[in-house]
Structure formats: structure tokens, C-alpha cells
Amino acid sequence: MDAALHALADPNRRVILEALRHAPATAGELADLVPVARPGVSRHLRVLREAGLVEAEQRAQWRVYRLCPGPLAEVHEWLDGYRQMWEQRLDALHTEVARGRHERGSTS
Missing domain, CATH: 1.20.5 (Single alpha-helices involved in coiled-coils or other helix-helix interfaces)
Known part of the structure; x- marks a missing residue:
């Protein structure tokens, strides 16, 4: 639970989770929602994955993220x-x- 609370502490990660609540999305689609460079979005997604809040599925050359x-x-x-x-x-x-x-x- 500590990892989830840590992940939820960041407002950009909450925006990402809110988007994923509605539908799965690629990292690029999620990057368009937050004022963070793409490498930063990747780091946010890694924190969310490590907390078990999202999972990624490889589809062709894209990773599609889904809320857990x-x-x-x-x-x-x-x-x-x-x-x-x-x-x-x-x-x-x-x-x-x-x-x-x-x-x-x-x-x-």
C-alpha cells in the first residue's frame, strides 16, 4: 500500500490514472495529458507499474497501459x-x- 500511496502523491500520476480509468492508452496519448516531457512520463509510468497500479501490454511497437x-x-x-x-x-x-x-x- 505504501507504494500506491507514494504513486498517488504526484498530481501528474493522478491525471494518468484518471485517464486510464476511462480507457487503456499508449504512453504517447498519456504524455499529451500532462505538462511533462516524454522521459518524465515514462518515469511516472514506471512508478505506477512498480506500485501495481498499471500494467503494460505490448501491441506492435506500442505499449498500451491499463489501470489495475x-x-x-x-x-x-x-x-x-x-x-x-x-x-x-x-x-x-x-x-x-x-x-x-x-x-x-x-x-x-
Whole structure:
């Protein structure tokens, strides 16, 4: 999971992943989406491959990249515990705000 979080930390890699979420793409197509020279895009793709977030398939002279959602599911599962904690806290805040409104309304 650490490799996936490291890969997700870069905004250019997130743009690449977002594009691959919709459809597989070549490195050239992905390079058109980010303000990075092609060698930099290749390095970003290597980081994403090493994190298990994308896989490459050779088609003739092109490599076609495809999203691998497994590591994202792992990150989602880890974040879910924090999401539940914040939902409980926000629910408690909502209850306190509603209680305060009710008390102000009954004392007027």
C-alpha cells in the first residue's frame, strides 16, 4: 500500500490514472495529458507499474497501459476506517448543532 500511496502523491500520476480509468492508452496519448516531457512520463509510468497500479501490454511497437484497481481497493479499505471516524464525528457535531438550535428556540 505504501507504494500506491507514494504513486498517488504526484498530481501528474493522478491525471494518468484518471485517464486510464476511462480507457487503456499508449504512453504517447498519456504524455499529451500532462505538462511533462516524454522521459518524465515514462518515469511516472514506471512508478505506477512498480506500485501495481498499471500494467503494460505490448501491441506492435506500442505499449498500451491499463489501470489495475487492486492497490486502489487496498487504499480505499485503509481510508474507510478514517472515513467512518469522521462520519461519526460529523454526526455528533450535527446532533450538537441541532440541540443548540432546539434550546435557543425553546428559551425565546
